[in-house]
Amino acid sequence: MLSRSGRLGSLLSGGGSIAVAMGIMNVATYGFTMIAARLLGPQSYGALAALMATLLVITVLQLGLQATAARRISAEPEHVAQIERTILGVTYRAALALAVLLLVLAPLVNRLLRLDSLPTAALVAVASVPFTIMGGQAGILQGERRWAALSVLYVLSGVPRLVIGTALIWWQPSETSALLGTALGAVAPVVAGWWFLRRARDPGLGSETHGFRRVIFETARNSQALFAFFALSNVDVIVARNVLPSHDAGLYAGGLILTKAVLFLPQFVVVVAFPSMSTIAERRRALTLSLVSVLGIGAAVTLGAAVLPQLALVFVGGQDYTEISDNLAAFAVLGTVLSMLQLLVYSVLARQAHRSVLLVWLALVVVVGLGLLTSEFEQLLAVVIAVDSALFAVLLVLSLQRTRVITEA
DSSP states (O other), X not given: OOOHHHHHHHHHHHHHHHHHHHHHHHHHHHHHHHHHHXXXXXXXXXXHHHXXXXXXXXXXXXXXXXXXXXXXXHHOGGGHHHHHHHHHHHHHHHHHHXXXXXXXXXXXXXXXXXXXXXHHHHHHHHHHHHHHHHHHHHHHHHHTTOHHHHHHHHHHHHHHHHHHHHHHHHHSXXXXXXXXXXXXXXXXXXXXXXXXXXXXXXXXXXXXXXXXXXXXXXXXXXXXXXXXXXXXXXXXXXXXXXXXXXXHHHHHHHHHHHHHHHHHTTHHHHHXXXXXXXSTTTHHHHHHHHHXXXXXXXXXXXXXXXXXXXXXXXXXXXXXXXGGGGGHHHHHHHHHHHHHHXXXXXXXXXXXXXXGHHHHHHHHHHHHHHHTTOOSHHHHHHHHHHHHHHHHHHHHHHHHHXXXXXXXX
């Protein structure tokens, strides 16, 4: 077992490889999106965007499995063999159950997304299987702090999709080909995960705490907590389409591109810090160190957007969005707040503080309620920043209090 200083050192050293791997993954994913948009045209790309949004919601289960595995292995490494076996068992069953459910719902998905293709809707069920399985595998590697192996999984989550997906779209430009490329590309990290976890383990100690039923319950709780954050960080664009003129709603959506960039840029910090936040001796220091890191990254982007707004516009959408150039720094602030808030949500999962998740759902209701009263995108942006900041402040106080009490005890 690693010492406290050794594990905190791992938090720092592991960030490098994970940051590079996730950077490659994000660039590859962005590249596939841009290529698909150009080769498919507006109509087919619109269908693909709807399909990818559906898959994004489905990945909440993937993230729930990953958080469950990483937390349990980090908190009780003496039971790693049992946890690994249970997590993989739950993962395979969850992947199969989700695929069957999506297959049954394929006619509904086909109608809601206006695909006019039942096989394409059914392909969503197929794609969900490797996405879900990767969640369990990645969580085991994350909990064991096997950063090099986890980095390979992240790279393979993006690059094969870019290569295979682009080839299929080039061969037959359609949303079905693009989704098939996404599904085939998602198999690569699963194969790598199987390879990294193929070794036989000593059964070691067993515990009822890590039985199937308890792991399933925790996965469900973690998934709904992450879904709450996912909803909170995306609901404002839906509110904008309902309260703002179409032009202003488009401007707001353009500004959110920068927000999402700031949100995902320090994602590697969350991945590396989560195992440490799951152990009693490390969680307080890991949380504060990670928050400082995320804040530093967000502050740098915010400063850049304030000083060089024309350069920031290039990443937002170009000169068509010049009207929001003075607001780009505010959108970067929102991204920074959301990024730190995401870290606190994972801190809540690490401590299994289930009641705190209710605050995220409450913030979602408040954002929708107050957002519907706005009439300008600046007002909506101010409301979202204020509510998210208030939620961050409350969760931060609760997290610091809980970690201090446990540490002192």
